[in-house]
Amino acid sequence: MEAMISVQTVNKSFGSFEVLKDVDVQVPKGQVFALIGPSGAGKSTLIRTINALEGIDSGAILVDGVSVHAKKAKVNQIRAGIGFVFQSFNLYPHLNAVDNVAVAPMHVKGTKKAAAREKAKELLASLGLDDKFAAHPNQLSGGQQQRVAIARALAMDPKVMLFDEPTSALDPEMIKEVLDAIRKLAETGMTMVVVTHEMGFAREICSQVVFMADSKVVEQAPPKEFFSAPTTQRGQDFLEKVLHH
């Protein structure tokens, strides 16, 4: 089966520091991959190269068969098909929730304003935000802001969704509502990559765990196998630290 996201021998350096070394990851359609590992391992950089927020030095990345980093890549068009959710939400503070969600469909896809706003309301309602349509980001809690951000990404009808530590900036009591939203999305068969420190979440909903350390993919396995018996020393050390604190 052809991969929806195909990362092929990708290398990248910031100056003399190599952040990605020969990274290979294949995400089949409809699967959810968790990207875990210690900070500085290159997880965020990797997920940001998939929609070309970061460039790469060598290798290739294909999303639904289209090369993202090719010289003639239509980056805007490719990005329109990739939903991206940031750690710090990055909602537009000058727009209310509905307009945050509707602005890209209107201007990138050319959806009519009324239709775009109608769809935005449906998406927000499906994420439990039906009473927050007119709220500006500064009137929303962190968990609500992140759910608006998920709605904003979904509004473009993406083929894949990328989450870069979606719960790391949240207060503990708000983590669940965001993880529940991501879980619901996983059940619809969306192809997703999630950079996360939530091991319980990774174990429960992901089809594969990709463990990165020192700029490399150290091991990849279904969560049951990885969390019960990691095959590498690096993986065992990491799990010991995050699971028994």
Place this chain on the structure above:
Amino acid sequence: MNWSVIPRYWPQMYSGLLMTLQISLVALLISIPIGILIGLGRISRNSVIRFFAGFYVEFIRGVPLLVLLIWIFFVLGRFLRLGSYWAAIWGLAVFSSAFIAEVVRAGIQAVPKGQMEAARSSGMSYIQAMRLVILPQAFRKILPPMAAQFIILIKDSSLVSTISVVDLTLVGKNLVATTFRSLEVWTFVALVYFVITFALSQGVRYLERKYQVVE
């Protein structure tokens, strides 16, 4: 002292004041679009555009306004057949645009980097992201300093009297020459400038409060 000179010549002074306000306002309106373009040029990814925008700002800021006005009036004005009125407006506009460019640049750079990333990751082009996401936020930050620039223009515009634009200052000069009442006339002229700029600076303070950006 004989203050009766003020009411007697008020009509001339009033038309001088109107001229001062008019050229300041028109110069401001011209300088805003130029300033926005130059300010965008200052942060362009194209190094040639960045260089010329930077050069423009540094050059204009390095030349005294009086010299700029005289140069536009006597040199450029001769080729382009600018009258003193338009030479004054363009001199003030060009001078002011360099300052507005810096205000615009600072306002855009004050918008968090994640905003551009969020906009681009949803498929917007650089220009769409600027227009729909970055500039509306930057505008709130730059509106108060732009209004403050108008106050600076009103004061700086007194220099256009040297290229024979009949503004408030030149009316004052002419009145002193005919009435010899320099104390009364210049005191009054100074007061008029102060009242206008003071009232406007209160307005700027109001704008600053109103557009305090809530992140």
